[in-house]
């Protein structure tokens with residue numbers, strides 16, 4: 710079986726600066742993906758034209774700045790993450806060379822070979838978040854998996870998580886005792902779930 714060697718992480722987008730180049734359909738998709746996960750994400754967008762929807766989304770997001778001009782290399786200053794979403798492949802290649810030199814992690818829409826990271830399909834249920842990757846093989850299948858899991862996981866997951874947190878905060882004892890109690894508690898939840906189905 711082939712292996713997916715991608716390493717998943719969950720980034721705190723409010724802690725650093727993201728640059729998005731392109732404000733068309735693909736730019737809008739990427740900006741939506743960033744803001745749906747974190748409305749406070751710090752994002753500078755550079756494009757010479759924008760879809761109205763992109764402008765609307767940016768206006769309702771306090772830490773998004775739209776810049777109305779073509780990309781300049783200085784835009785990379787003080788950026789830790791870059792997403793390229795223009796219709797200009799040559800420009801993407803040029804920018805990627807520079808971001809590699811600068812060590813800035815870069816996603817290039819529609820060009821997996823130039824990407825340092827991929828965006829995942831994200832299941833969100835309150836504090837629970839599940840990222841899905843098909844190793845770039847089928848974004849559409851990733852989307853379907855997300856829809857399936859969103860329906861399968863009940864909304865009550867949030868109160869379960871809240872209760873777990875309250876219980877966890879109250880637990881006394883050393884690390885291994887706490888671990889044992891939490892493991893026992895959650896294993897009985899899974900058994901109950903199996904019986905209920």
Ligand SMILES: C[C@@]1(CC(=O)O)c2cc3[nH]c(cc4nc(cc5[nH]c(cc(n2)[C@H]1CCC(=O)O)[C@@](C)(CC(=O)O)[C@@H]5CCC(=O)O)C(CC(=O)O)=C4CCC(=O)O)c(CCC(=O)O)c3CC(=O)O
Pocket residue numbers: 738739742816817818819820821824826827828829830831841842843844845846847848849850851852855
């Ligand atoms: C490699 C990757 C790199 C990256 O973009 O990060 C990539 C690459 C490409 N996408 C393409 C097309 C489409 N992408 C989508 C949708 C999504 N694509 C996303 C991620 C990824 N897309 C990364 C791999 C993720 C993985 O491992 O599975 C999602 C999950 C996350 C997000 O983008 O936010 C989001 C679903 C979000 C959701 O709804 O849950 C749809 C469907 C739709 O929009 O309904 C289509 C059209 C149908 C189709 O082609 O399947 C093309 C061909 C373009 C062309 O034909 O020219 C390429 C390039 C190529 O494959 O060569």
Ligand SMILES: NC(=O)C1=CN([C@@H]2O[C@H](COP(=O)(O)OP(=O)(O)OC[C@H]3O[C@@H](n4cnc5c(N)ncnc54)[C@H](O)[C@@H]3O)[C@@H](O)[C@H]2O)C=CC1
Pocket residue numbers: 730731732733734735736755756757758759760778779780794795796797800818819
């Ligand atoms: N629309 C879609 O869902 C899909 C698009 N694609 C491909 O993805 C690419 C982008 O598609 P769209 O977003 O629909 O295109 P678009 O034409 O809607 O948007 C292109 C964006 O790039 C910006 N741009 C171009 N040159 C620039 C520069 N030098 N500096 C800064 N910004 C610049 C433009 O201002 C515009 O905001 C195209 O190559 C398209 O073929 C592929 C699959 C699906």
